[in-house]
Amino acid sequence: MPTSQNSAILNDGINHPNIDDVINEPSFFPEAYVSLETIKSNYASLSSFVTSAETSAVVKANAYGHGMAEVGTALLSAGCRTFFVAYLSEGSALRKALGSEPTIYVFNGIRSTEITAFSESNLSPVCNQVSDIASALQLDQRIGFALHFDTGMNRLGLSQGDMSEIADHIKARPPNLVMSHLACADLPGHEMNAAQLSRFSQIKSDFPESKASLSATAGIYLGEDYHHDLVRPGIGLYGGGPARPAGIKLTPALTLTAPILKVFDVPEGETVGYAATFQTRRPIRVATVSLGYADGYLRSAGNYGFAVLDGIPCPVLGRISMDLTTIDVSDLPAAPRPGDRVEFLGKQAGLEIQAEAAGSIGYELTSRLGGRIRHVWGE
Numbered sequence: 001m002p003t004s005q006n007s008a009i010l011n012d013g014i015n016h017p018n019i020d021d022v023i024n025e026p027s028f029f030p031e032a033y034v035s036l037e038t039i040k041s042n043y044a045s046l047s048s049f050v051t052s053a054e055t056s057a058v059v060k061a062n063a064y065g066h067g068m069a070e071v072g073t074a075l076l077s078a079g080c081r082t083f084f085v086a087y088l089s090e091g092s093a094l095r096k097a098l099g100s101e102p103t104i105y106v107f108n109g110i111r112s113t114e115i116t117a118f119s120e121s122n123l124s125p126v127c128n129q130v131s132d133i134a135s136a137l138q139l140d141q142r143i144g145f146a147l148h149f150d151t152g153m154n155r156l157g158l159s160q161g162d163m164s165e166i167a168d169h170i171k172a173r174p175p176n177l178v179m180s181h182l183a184c185a186d187l188p189g190h191e192m193n194a195a196q197l198s199r200f201s202q203i204k205s206d207f208p209e210s211k212a213s214l215s216a217t218a219g220i221y222l223g224e225d226y227h228h229d230l231v232r233p234g235i236g237l238y239g240g241g242p243a244r245p246a247g248i249k250l251t252p253a254l255t256l257t258a259p260i261l262k263v264f265d266v267p268e269g270e271t272v273g274y275a276a277t278f279q280t281r282r283p284i285r286v287a288t289v290s291l292g293y294a295d296g297y298l299r300s301a302g303n304y305g306f307a308v309l310d311g312i313p314c315p316v317l318g319r320i321s322m323d324l325t326t327i328d329v330s331d332l333p334a335a336p337r338p339g340d341r342v343e344f345l346g347k348q349a350g351l352e353i354q355a356e357a358a359g360s361i362g363y364e365l366t367s368r369l370g371g372r373i374r375h376v377w378g379e
């Protein structure tokens, strides 16, 4: 029996395909195709709107599921020089991918046990509490750090009550960056925006030597008052996020497709899937697709989500299973075949529309793409 992974010839004399190639055959897996050119042009579009400030890139959570090293490398070549990640581990992987040039900030702070690791990878911590500042000040002087103030979101960041303690700490060494984060930037009329802007302006005046940063993607759209010295877009780089000004052209960078396993007809009065939540009212044609909630296609998309094949929407029927999704392909002019790929995200299946069908947001759909998805990066 062949036990070696590379045994190409069995003793039947026939040339068999390599076993590794068989078990990893890409056409049998869901695929996320990521257009790096699209991410670069989204970056260019955002930075040309933000004329008075630097445009950084937020590449946490594997660049929202798009591939941190590949996206980071593309954006470095597009001129981006400041990156943000959430974890020290993400920062150290990004440093390996990007080399020594760019500044890399780590949102989640720094603990005393992590000082050497931040130094080794030349990573700049974002300090969210006074204990972070104590650790940051033990880093080599060449490594900068940020202070993150909570201006009303009540999630993470230093409070105004911390100010006197902070002042003692940083007299000798001002932060490179002072930042905050908006809670309601995707609701342009919300009163929280102006309130947070005003608190942030006051805080920033206490740090005349530091750069200031308030806005992520949606904050950029609120206008120049919200841009300060540096903006921190994430979702916009990937072509998602809330409604934007007409001057900003963003295109979804990720196309998620999955192969059909089986196509079959179901008579009227039958049910489809777990708990029999979908009942046919007429004879329909069903395709079962190799994509499930283990791959990040949210279970809440059951009976609401959709796939697109040849430009025709195919509604999800019944519950999403761990590995499988059933779709209605009755409207297609000809029955699809096993192996045909259907689109769940991309130019035809819009990210935010699919997300809304799942009761979620584009951020969650791309960042939760599972480990079985095959990523392909291209132009």
Ligand SMILES: *Cc1c(COP(=O)(O)O)cnc(C)c1O
Binding pocket: 058, 060, 107, 181, 215, 216, 217, 218, 232, 233, 234, 235, 236
């Ligand atoms: C994730 C994150 C961003 C990026 O937000 P988007 O809405 O994706 O642009 C910016 N700043 C902070 C603090 C974040 O956590």
